[in-house]
Amino acid sequence: MRRIRSNFFISLDGVVESPDQWHFPYFNDEMGNAVGTAFQGNDAMLMGRVLYEEWSAYWPHNVDQPFGDVINPIKKYVLSNTLTSPDWENTEVISGDGAADKLREIKAGEGGDIGMSGSSTTVRWLLKEGLLDELNLLVHPIAVGTRLARLFTPDEPTIPLKLLSSETFATGVLNLSYAPAD
Amino acid sequence: MPARITVTEFVSLDGVMEAPGGEDFKYPGWSFEFDRGDDGNQFKLDETMAADALLIGKRTYESFAGAWPNREGEFADKFNGMPKFVVSTTLGEPDWNNTTVLDSGDATAQVGKLKQEFDGEIQVPGSHRLVQELIEVDLVDQINLMVFPVIIGTGKRAFEETPDRRKLKLTESKVVGEGVLVLVYERA
Numbered sequence: 001m002r003r004i005r006s007n008f009f010i011s012l013d014g015v016v017e018s019p020d021q022w023h024f025p026y027f028n029d030e031m032g033n034a035v036g037t038a039f040q041g042n043d044a045m046l047m048g049r050v051l052y053e054e055w056s057a058y059w060p061h062n063v064d065q066p067f068g069d070v071i072n073p074i075k076k077y078v079l080s081n082t083l084t085s086p087d088w089e090n091t092e093v094i095s096g097d098g099a100a101d102k103l104r105e106i107k108a109g110e111g112g113d114i115g116m117s118g119s120s121t122t123v124r125w126l127l128k129e130g131l132l133d134e135l136n137l138l139v140h141p142i143a144v145g146t147r148l149a150r151l152f153t154p155d156e157p158t159i160p161l162k163l164l165s166s167e168t169f170a171t172g173v174l175n176l177s178y179a180p181a182d
Numbered sequence: 183m184p185a186r187i188t189v190t191e192f193v194s195l196d197g198v199m200e201a202p203g204g205e206d207f208k209y210p211g212w213s214f215e216f217d218r219g220d221d222g223n224q225f226k227l228d229e230t231m232a233a234d235a236l237l238i239g240k241r242t243y244e245s246f247a248g249a250w251p252n253r254e255g256e257f258a259d260k261f262n263g264m265p266k267f268v269v270s271t272t273l274g275e276p277d278w279n280n281t282t283v284l285d286s287g288d289a290t291a292q293v294g295k296l297k298q299e300f301d302g303e304i305q306v307p308g309s310h311r312l313v314q315e316l317i318e319v320d321l322v323d324q325i326n327l328m329v330f331p332v333i334i335g336t337g338k339r340a341f342e343e344t345p346d347r348r349k350l351k352l353t354e355s356k357v358v359g360e361g362v363l364v365l366v367y368e369r370a
Contacts, residue, residue, distance in 0.1 A: 012341065013339075013341035014196060014197045014339075014341070022347065141350040141351060141367060141370070142347060142348065144347050145341070145343060145345070145348065146343070146344075150196075152195075152333055152335065154335070155336055156196070156333060158209065158332065158334055158335050159332065159335070160331065161195060161331040161332060161333065162360070162361050163362075166355070166357050172350070172351055172352030172367075174365070178195065181331070
């Protein structure tokens, strides 16, 4: 079974938007290693339309950076009802009422794990559908406090989790890995 | 030396702090569904014993004053005995032993004064709105969180929108019981 593994930079107050405004002071080797580890074993990426548009506008033109070498050729699944003909290489759009079933089929098929980076709307939907296997949070010791989007919005269903692992970095960042409870 | 103000909350992974021990809520007493283990219980006991006073809002007062006077044991003796300061303009005459009402209407000014005059550790459990106000004016020295492995999905959050960001320093972190995190943050 292929796992869907989601990853976020997140503040203590739950903000995931615009990490460029609050994340960088906390970046160090420990965090770099954690990010690397989170993507080991993945051979596909899953993302929402918003992230697809950001990345597909940037990475095809920036092949010389290390992440460009990874993200351009890798298989990309995009969850969207509006994106029809993606230009980015090796991209497949998943849409419509059958999206959850299609993902179940992909997970049951051959291949490595499927990584995610951000895409909070998609992650909330995956959790509701019982499709998410791992929720990896790098919790930064800051309350951002401003009107930036949070990972979890009000009026979600209640979802019990289990803590798979936790690690504390020298910077006070927590590396937490959760999965849906059994 | 001014008092130390420590906020202490039970929160879900999505930051909800409402009614972890009861009260009127979609999931009253939700924190009791999780095993926080002997070490989690010990943390709460040590924390409570370190308090010299409680500072709470009206709703938390009503919840505590409805529960603790009828209980026995180490926690109850401590809660019932120590001074309680309640921020409320509507509470009137409190029944709970050793309770003082701070009722001027300017909560942060009163707490600022209390912080200067009181010697020791003042703990602030629950008290959603009061905590937001104290964080905004930077009166909080420490935040103790017990993070339970659940996305509650609705309810009041420990950290609402504030005008400014607050950088913190993580001074303690451990896992207790079944995947419950104990986190201690101080002002950075």
